[in-house]
Amino acid sequence: MDSNHVSPMRVAAVVAFYMGAALVMVFVNKTVLNSTPDTPLLFLFLQLTIAVILLHATALFSSRIEIPHWDLHTAKKLLPVVTINIVGLVFNTLCLREVEASFFQIARGLVLPLTIAVTSVTTHSHPAARVIIAAGIVTVGFFIGVAPAGNLPVTSIPSPISLFYGVFSSLAIAIHTVLIKSSLPYCNNSTIQLAYWTNAGSAILVAPFVLLLGEPARILELSASPEWNMKVFVWGSLVTGFFGFLLCVAGLLSIKVTSPVTHMFSSAARSVIQTLLGVWLFQDVLTVNRVTSLMTILSGTMYYTWIKATNQAQAPPPARPVDLEALNRSRDDKDESNDVQVQEKKATGSD
Structure with missing residues (x-):
């Protein structure tokens, strides 16, 4: 599907769907990771497995949901997108565990420039100057949030390892976003089939590391402790598994009907809402740096939206078909x- 011919209402609906699912995922993930910080890969594996089960269950009641047949040739073609997906998910989870929910998007501030860079390299094109300026404004907003602030409590200061996780998460997300469009043809251009391959393949790739790190044994140890609330882990896994399924489909749809850069700018706007919710739900600290960061991000996002609207208004009307x-x-x-x-x-x- 050509994103240039998708109606604005459809694009807005897809982006809103993606943002809503992503916000639920972040805050439920953070709740579980606060309760059980030593089993991030097991938690991730359960999410992926639940998403695969939900895809199979949905296919039983809807003919529109087509589960792809396991095919070694297709699996080899999709290995790059599946691999980079699980790498991004792992670094995302580790980054979220280490930082406050309101700081999560700020820690991944290099997503935008890296996405533009990867897109330019893969398409052998140069981004427009105004797009670079808009991306620069948003990126400056992220780095303002990363800058040290003297009035932060020790528990709110991001550690170097959390920023390391954020940088590699940003790189993985940028590559994954660009790889999705090139991978869709191997799945009959079906976002559902690609979502299935992505979730199932990622679960298979992460399973050995779950066992090697002994995370199931840690859960057994925690279950013997009266201080640990197993309900948070179980319900958190179920909820994030369900919304992970929705998020996977929503993210794929967002990239399919827009562009990788537009998709990332919607993520930047989501970070503003996410920060405010983090302050409300987790009592995260909101400093002058972070407020300035939010305003800068909004400015860059609105500028980019104006650029896209101007380009669409100036685009020549499609040629009438010849009778x-x-x-x-x-x-x-x-x-x-x-x-x-x-x-x-x-x-x-x-x-």
């Missing part, structure tokens, strides 16, 4: 008229 039948009729009428004129001239000359 070959009418064209042929016109030619036939012209030929008949010429024949009549020739016959009249011959008749006049004979007289």
Whole structure:
């Protein structure tokens, strides 16, 4: 599907769907990671597995949901997007565990410039100057949030390892966002099939590391402790598994009907809402740096939205399809008229 011919209402609906699912995922994830910080990969594996089960269950009740057949050739073609997906998810989870929910998007501030860079390299194109300026404004907003603030409590200061996780998460997300469009043809251009391959493949890839790190044994140890609330882990896994399923489909749809850069700018706008909710739900600290960061991000996002609206307004209307039948009729009428004129001239000359 060409994103240039998708209605604005459809794009807005898809982006809103994506943002809503992502916000629920972040805050439920953060709640579980606060309760059980030592089993991030097991928690991630359960989310992916639940998403796969939900896809199978949905396929039983809807003919529109088509579960792809396991095929080694297709699996090899999709290995890059599946691998980079699980790498991004792992670094996302580790980053969220280490930072406040309101700081999560700020810690991943390099997503925008890296997405533009990866898109330019893969498409052998140069982004427009105004797009670079808009991305620069948003990126400056992220780095304002990262800058040290003297009035922060020790528990709210991001550690170097959290920023390391954020940088690698940003790189993985940028590559994954660009790889999705090139991977869709291997799944019959079906976002559902790609979502299935992505979730199932990621679960298979992360499972050995869950066992090697001994995370199931840690859960057994925690279950023997009266201080640990197992309900938070169980319900958190179920809820994030469900919304992870929605988020996977929503993210794929967002990229399919927009562009990788537009998709990332919607993520930037989501970070503003996420920060405010973090302050409300987790009592995260909101400093002058972070307020300035939010305002800068909003400014860059609105500027980019204005650029896109201006480009669409200036774009030439699509060419009208040629009516070959009418064209042929016109030619036939012209030929008949010429024949009549020739016959009249011959008749006049004979007289």
